[in-house]
Amino acid sequence: MVMDEKQWETWHAGHERRLADPHGFLAITSLNFLTAEPQRFPDAPGSWSTGPDGVTVDLADGETLTVRGQTVTGLHHFGPLAERSGVDAVAGDAVIEIARRGGFDIVRPRHPENPLRTQFRGVPAYEPTEKWQITGRYVAFDQPRDVTVGAAVEGLEHVYESPGRVEFEAGGVPLALTVFNGSTPGSLFALFTDKTSGVTTYAANRSLTIDAPAADGSVVLDFNRATNLVCAYTDFATCPLPPAENRLPVAVEAGEKIPYERLAA
Known part of the structure; x- marks a missing residue:
């Protein structure tokens, strides 16, 4: 797997443009x-x-x-x-x-x-690296499960259907993420925190989009594309929090960092 920095820069610039939409x-x-x-x-x-x-x-x-x-x-x-x-x-x-x-x-x-x-200045992020492009395996549940998670707004809860989990390894540590159905057919996404959360990355959550699994269940977890949810920027968001099992015990030094706006605050 080869890290295409130009492709990542194009993706990140597009993400920043969507954030800065006049009605975003x-x-x-x-x-x-x-x-x-x-x-x-x-x-x-x-x-x-x-x-x-x-x-x-x-x-x-x-x-x-x-x-x-x-x-x-x-x-x-x-x-x-x-x-x-x-x-x-x-x-x-x-x-x-x-x-x-x-x-x-x-x-x-x-x-x-x-x-x-x-006054939006863009989103700080780690430099992309092949280290955080990880091949994992999607394991479907026998039946999809409803997973209740908290929210950025106290007292609010969200319920998402989870079709399964993704198992992978980072730094020699076996890990897994409960995943939810993505915005396109077959795609998935995961909400997670890790050892960088609250240090260099936003404390409450980050999100990772995962392309549809291959026929053998293999998936690519490109943590270089881990993004902040909008609650990282504004208190007027109702973002979901990760399920407890998605608190990774490793430092994922990839993807978006704490926004400038939160650092200033």
Whole structure:
């Protein structure tokens, strides 16, 4: 396996561009948990509430939102949202995210002028190395398992379906990661911490995307592409934490480090 530094640089630059998107996670200005009691927020139009029939916004005179290309005024019902799903509503140059996380309906306004986004300097990372491109073996469970994990927000929990685990070795130490289904068919991802967590890398978690296993179950764990979750940058994130068994007893000196913003804080 040959380390292609140019390919890694292209990948990392693309990751930074997505983070810096005008309406990406760095643009979030607040995290608001909805209740049956209508609430107004200073960074979003309307009065927001939720109930058995889902999220509702009541827009005052002169307030509008654009939802799925349609301008809405007055009372608007978004309907029930599935877990980890959401709807984006446009308000001027802002996007208002309406989503469901950990069983709660939330509203997260995203403003391009948010200083966290406009002052973003990129993500520090270890230099890529072949040492942390590791071949492992995917071992499927007899049946997929629901795994409950904590969240960056106290009191919140996430449930992910795990199809199996990946076994590998690093520095002569046999290791394993419980994995979850990825965003593309057959792909996987793992949430983990290691001995660098809270020292050179973000304390709470990092994420590793894994391509679909080969026919013989082999997979490549490229820890050079271990990324921070958005809670590493903003307190307005509901990121999942790793399952207890994914706390690796080795120092994974690869991938993204503690963001500049957290170091400054």
